[in-house]
Amino acid sequence: xxxxxxxxxxxxxxxxxxxxxxxxxxxxxxxxxxxxxxxxxxxxxxxxxxxxxxxxxxxxxxxxxxxxxxxxxxxxxxxxxxxxxxxxxxxxxxxxxxxxxxxxxxxxxxxxxxxxxxxxxxxxxxxxxxxxxxxxxxxxxxxxxxxxxxxxxxxxxxxxxxxxxxxxxxxxxxxxxxxxxxxxxxxxxxxxxxxxxxxxxxxxxxxxxxxxxxxxxxxxxxxxxxxxxxxxxxxxxxxxxxxxxxxxxxxxxxxxxxxxxxxxxxxxxxxxxxxxxxxxxxxxxxxxxxxxxxxxxxxxxxxxxxxxxxxxxxxxxxxxxxxxxxxxxxxxxxxxxxxxxxxxxxxxxxxxxxxxxxxxxxxxxxxxxxxxxxxxxxxxxxxxxxxxxxxxxxxxxxxxxxxxxxxxxxxxxxxxxxxxxxxxxxxxxxxxxxxxxxxxxxxxxxxxxxxxxxxxxxxxxxxxxxxxxxxxxxxxxxxxxxxxxxxxx
Amino acid sequence: xxxxxxxxxxxxxxxxxxxxxxxxxxxxxxxxxxxxxxxxxxxxxxxxxxxxxxxxxxxxxxxxxxxxxxxxxxxxxxxxxxxxxxxxxxxxxxxxxxxxxxxxxxxxxxxxxxxxxxxxxxxxxxxxxxxxxxxxxxxxxxxxxxxxxxxxxxxxxxxxxxxxxxxxxxxxxxxxxxxxxxxxxxxxxxxxxxxxxxxxxxxxxxxxxxxxxxxxxxxxxxxxxxxxxxxxxxxxxxxxxxxxxxxxxxxxxxxxxxxxxxxxxxxxxxxxxxxxxxxxxxxxxxxxxxxxxxxxxxxxxxxxxxxxxxxxxxxxxxxxxxxxxxxxxxxxxxxxxxxxxxxxxxxxxxxxxxxxxxxxxxxxxxxxxxxxxxxxxxxxxxxxxxxxxxxxxxxxxxxxxxxxxxxxxxxxxxxxxxxxxxxxxxxxxxxxxxxxxxxxxxxxxxxxxxxxxxxxxxxxxxxxxxxxxxxxxxxxxxxxxxxxxxxxx
Numbered sequence: 001x002x003x004x005x006x007x008x009x010x011x012x013x014x015x016x017x018x019x020x021x022x023x024x025x026x027x028x029x030x031x032x033x034x035x036x037x038x039x040x041x042x043x044x045x046x047x048x049x050x051x052x053x054x055x056x057x058x059x060x061x062x063x064x065x066x067x068x069x070x071x072x073x074x075x076x077x078x079x080x081x082x083x084x085x086x087x088x089x090x091x092x093x094x095x096x097x098x099x100x101x102x103x104x105x106x107x108x109x110x111x112x113x114x115x116x117x118x119x120x121x122x123x124x125x126x127x128x129x130x131x132x133x134x135x136x137x138x139x140x141x142x143x144x145x146x147x148x149x150x151x152x153x154x155x156x157x158x159x160x161x162x163x164x165x166x167x168x169x170x171x172x173x174x175x176x177x178x179x180x181x182x183x184x185x186x187x188x189x190x191x192x193x194x195x196x197x198x199x200x201x202x203x204x205x206x207x208x209x210x211x212x213x214x215x216x217x218x219x220x221x222x223x224x225x226x227x228x229x230x231x232x233x234x235x236x237x238x239x240x241x242x243x244x245x246x247x248x249x250x251x252x253x254x255x256x257x258x259x260x261x262x263x264x265x266x267x268x269x270x271x272x273x274x275x276x277x278x279x280x281x282x283x284x285x286x287x288x289x290x291x292x293x294x295x296x297x298x299x300x301x302x303x304x305x306x307x308x309x310x311x312x313x314x315x316x317x318x319x320x321x322x323x324x325x326x327x328x329x330x331x332x333x334x335x336x337x338x339x340x341x342x343x344x345x346x347x348x349x350x351x352x353x354x355x356x357x358x359x360x361x362x363x364x365x366x367x368x369x370x371x372x373x374x375x376x377x378x379x380x381x382x383x384x385x386x387x388x389x390x391x392x393x394x395x396x397x398x399x400x401x402x403x404x405x406x407x408x409x410x411x412x413x414x415x416x417x418x419x420x421x422x423x424x425x426x427x428x429x430x431x432x433x434x435x436x437x438x439x440x441x442x443x444x445x446x447x448x449x450x451x452x453x454x455x456x457x458x459x460x461x462x463x464x465x466x467x468x469x470x471x472x473x474x475x476x477x478x479x480x481x482x483x484x485x486x487x488x489x
Numbered sequence: 490x491x492x493x494x495x496x497x498x499x500x501x502x503x504x505x506x507x508x509x510x511x512x513x514x515x516x517x518x519x520x521x522x523x524x525x526x527x528x529x530x531x532x533x534x535x536x537x538x539x540x541x542x543x544x545x546x547x548x549x550x551x552x553x554x555x556x557x558x559x560x561x562x563x564x565x566x567x568x569x570x571x572x573x574x575x576x577x578x579x580x581x582x583x584x585x586x587x588x589x590x591x592x593x594x595x596x597x598x599x600x601x602x603x604x605x606x607x608x609x610x611x612x613x614x615x616x617x618x619x620x621x622x623x624x625x626x627x628x629x630x631x632x633x634x635x636x637x638x639x640x641x642x643x644x645x646x647x648x649x650x651x652x653x654x655x656x657x658x659x660x661x662x663x664x665x666x667x668x669x670x671x672x673x674x675x676x677x678x679x680x681x682x683x684x685x686x687x688x689x690x691x692x693x694x695x696x697x698x699x700x701x702x703x704x705x706x707x708x709x710x711x712x713x714x715x716x717x718x719x720x721x722x723x724x725x726x727x728x729x730x731x732x733x734x735x736x737x738x739x740x741x742x743x744x745x746x747x748x749x750x751x752x753x754x755x756x757x758x759x760x761x762x763x764x765x766x767x768x769x770x771x772x773x774x775x776x777x778x779x780x781x782x783x784x785x786x787x788x789x790x791x792x793x794x795x796x797x798x799x800x801x802x803x804x805x806x807x808x809x810x811x812x813x814x815x816x817x818x819x820x821x822x823x824x825x826x827x828x829x830x831x832x833x834x835x836x837x838x839x840x841x842x843x844x845x846x847x848x849x850x851x852x853x854x855x856x857x858x859x860x861x862x863x864x865x866x867x868x869x870x871x872x873x874x875x876x877x878x879x880x881x882x883x884x885x886x887x888x889x890x891x892x893x894x895x896x897x898x899x900x901x902x903x904x905x906x907x908x909x910x911x912x913x914x915x916x917x918x919x920x921x922x923x924x925x926x927x928x929x930x931x932x933x934x935x936x937x938x939x940x941x942x943x944x945x946x947x948x949x950x951x952x953x954x955x956x957x958x959x960x961x962x963x964x965x966x967x968x969x970x971x972x973x974x975x976x977x978x
Contacts, residue, residue: 063573064573064577066843066845069843070580074593078593079855084552090584090586091559091580091584092556092559092583094583094584095556095559095580096559096563097582098575098579099571104567106559350566352566360562362563364566408897408920408921431897
């Protein structure tokens with residue numbers, strides 16, 4: 001249910017940044033010293049003698065012989081051929097599984113490569129934000145200085161073909177995967193420009209595209225200049241970019257600041273550290289690390305004074321890990337936190353390389369809030385709980401056979417919530433297609449130049465979905481943001 | 490969906506045999522030589538020298554050192570204490586997981602003990618079939634010669650308390666677990682007998698109760714005496730009991746036979762072998778075993794002739810493993826198989842003991858049908874496909890708040906299917922409580938001495954469920970059985 005509910009929101013986010021968020025969404029990582037492993041682990045695999053030593057050491061824990069015994073049983077008896085490397089990976093994964101810690105994981109060589117891509121601050125492609133509009137891949141905006149901009153691509157351009165291959169019927173992810181590719185390679189896009197009926201073919205040379213994790217904005221509310229900085233994840237350049245953006249906003253004379261970490265799955269510890277140093281004065285820690293032996297290490301900033309302007313933080317269930325360090329530190333330093341309770345990841349991982357390209361990411365510490373609370377599996381509660389309107393959580397419309405009066409289906413409930421969200425009253429939202437729902441559909445159809453049949457066919461469904469996506473993107477409907485703006489002044 | 494659909498059927502089965510089926514239901518096993526392991530495996534763990542040898546052998550596959558390395562990393566770094574024996578078990582389970590074979594599993598000592606109980610032909614308790622009727626644990630029948638019979642318990646007795654503790658509000662499984670217990674221990678049951686208003690307390694001394702896996706019956710249809718043998722699983726005594734029951738039926742002069750393996754999850758290979766020898770003549774194999782190297786071993790019976798009377802087999806999706814060997818052999822020998830496609834388990838497992846009470850059950854062979862087909866993940870298709878009426882697959886009624894006109898809920902769909910199944914037309918079965926559904930509810934209430942409100946409250950729901958359970962138990966509604974009887978003559 002939850003997964004479904006969040007689907008449309010995710011889709012909208014996907015549509016906004018050209019593929020880059022794709023990799024981030026699944027990653028909830030937060031590493032200390034991720035790049036540098038300590039010498040001790042490295043030495044484990046550095047020489048053959050060490051390997052031998054390790055093998056000998058295992059006699060000390062003779063229970064481990066059982067694993068070898070099991071390996072032999074499987075290899076000798078199983079009715080199909082077994083691959084040794086797969087069994088070895090399985091054994092490692094199996095040991096980690098017993099910890100019942102979703103953040104302690106084994107990654108083989110291929111997974112490591114994917115993961116590294118995901119935490120790098122760039123990807124290779126043409127550099128344009130795209131979204132799916134009326135079933136067509138549509139450019140939202142080319143990124144500044146990107147190949148897409150250089151090639152003259154403009155907002156609202158529809159991408160019909162990639163290298164002569166039609167994108168019709170493909171979902172956004174699949175379409176994006178065809179457009180992306182290695183730096184230096186060329187891709188031919190067939191484009192239909194708004195107001196034109198003849199498609200044109202444009203060659204674009206792919207390049208390395210920096211991934212933005214900071215989206216600053218200035219909004220004037222009741223005559224007050226307010227800075228809003230959205231942080232989409234904590235990657236290598238995030239803190240520097242945040243600090244730059246903040247300096248720029250301050251230069252513009254903002255009278256208040258909103259930091260938005262909604263949907264931010266976390267990232268590097270050092271990155272959130274440098275951001276917090278702006279706001280948490282030196283007399284209180286901004287986070288504590290608890291070691292295995294129970295010892296607590298307090299982290300302090302070198303900042304003398306709080307900012308003079310008011311600051312609020314926006315969170316939701318998708319704010320995890322480093323986002324929660326930020327939210328907890330800000331909350332306990334007295335700043336308002338608005339939105340929903342965060343994800344609840346209160347641990348710190350280290351990545352240890354195995355020497356063959358694979359590695360083990362393992363939980364090594366708990367982190368505690370400045371007041372010493374462990375938020376694991378609980379999350380950070382906002383100071384002001386605000387949910388988004390229900391239509392934010394609707395699923396994409398699927399119309400296999402048209403929906404009409406007296407039908408009853410869960411998918412109709414979804415459509416009813418959408419209608420309600422954009423101002424048409426369907427009478428009920430439980431999936432029963434009542435007379436009043438029919439009237440709401442007719443009203444929607446009339447106002448959108450569709451045949452006012454009261455029946456939801458594919459065309460009406462697509463239009464409805466487009467309207468809902470527009471409404472989700474409209475900041476006026478963002479109740480959490482609106483409440484934060486109210487709260488600031 | 491499937492799980493839900495099957496729930497009520499399972500509940501009914503549960504209600505029929507006092508707890509014993511509980512353990513069988515989850516077990517899909519089928520072993521060759523389960524009790525005897527070959528010497529080679531045993532020697533692996535027999536002496537310390539052997540252990541040492543095994544450890545040395547692992548240098549030959551140096552990839553395994555990685556498992557040891559991972560073990561050390563976890564032990565040294567993880568933020569909580571780890572248990573060595575758990576990691577070892579995790580590693581073994583992890584290796585087996587990579588096989589992607591649900592039937593190759595590791596069982597630790599505790600699991601082995603549970604499993605052994607489940608394949609033994611007895612359990613310890615009082616020996617009565619019970620069911621849940623109108624929210625009360627009710628005796629269906631005491632098993633012949635059981636402590637329950639000796640203590641004078643009768644069908645329809647309600648069990649109110651166990652050792653002074655009320656059973657009110659408990660589900661059947663929990664209630665049964667309180668009544669069961671070790672052989673020789675005493676339990677005091679507080680019983681309410683039909684027609685009496687004063688409960689009585691009866692002491693019962695628990696004993697070992699044989700588990701019946703064979704349920705023979707004679708039915709006269711169109712003047713023809715027909716034997717029906719239901720096999721609920723293939724355990725140690727099953728073949729002997731089957732053969733006894735068959736001899737008895739033949740003595741009674743049956744003119745046709747139905748073998749019912751619906752819901753039978755399988756069991757021991759030797760058990761199905763001995764049953765098939767009655768029916769498959771010696772000129773064709775009744776099963777083939779395919780070894781790892783591809784070699785096929787054909788199994789033949791010593792039987793000269795087919796039986797003179799017609800025979801049919803009943804199957805459904807719950808017929809697995811040994812049941813499928815039976816169904817496939819019978820089908821390919823020309824007997825009709827009626828019902829639904831079987832589960833689809835075409836492999837044979839062996840259990841190898843690890844020497845410390847734990848063991849590994851591992852798939853060692855495929856079995857093939859006499860014609861050489863591998864039915865794994867496909868199942869055995871019946872010669873005549875017959876589904877049970879839809880109300881067989883309804884779920885237990887849950888009424889948190891009463892259901893009434895114009896409500897819409899998946900649970901109402903369930904109730905509508907129940908009403909339809911026992912002859913009241915609710916107009917629709919999609920969960921929308923229409924006027925016609927209301928009329929059907931009123932009709933049901935009138936005929937069952939309930940207030941004809943047209944609203945489904947707890948009382949109406951319970952009554953409806955009882956009626957449905959009665960209907961499921963009524964052989965006249967068993968479409969598969971009825972078709973098999975038609976098919977025989």
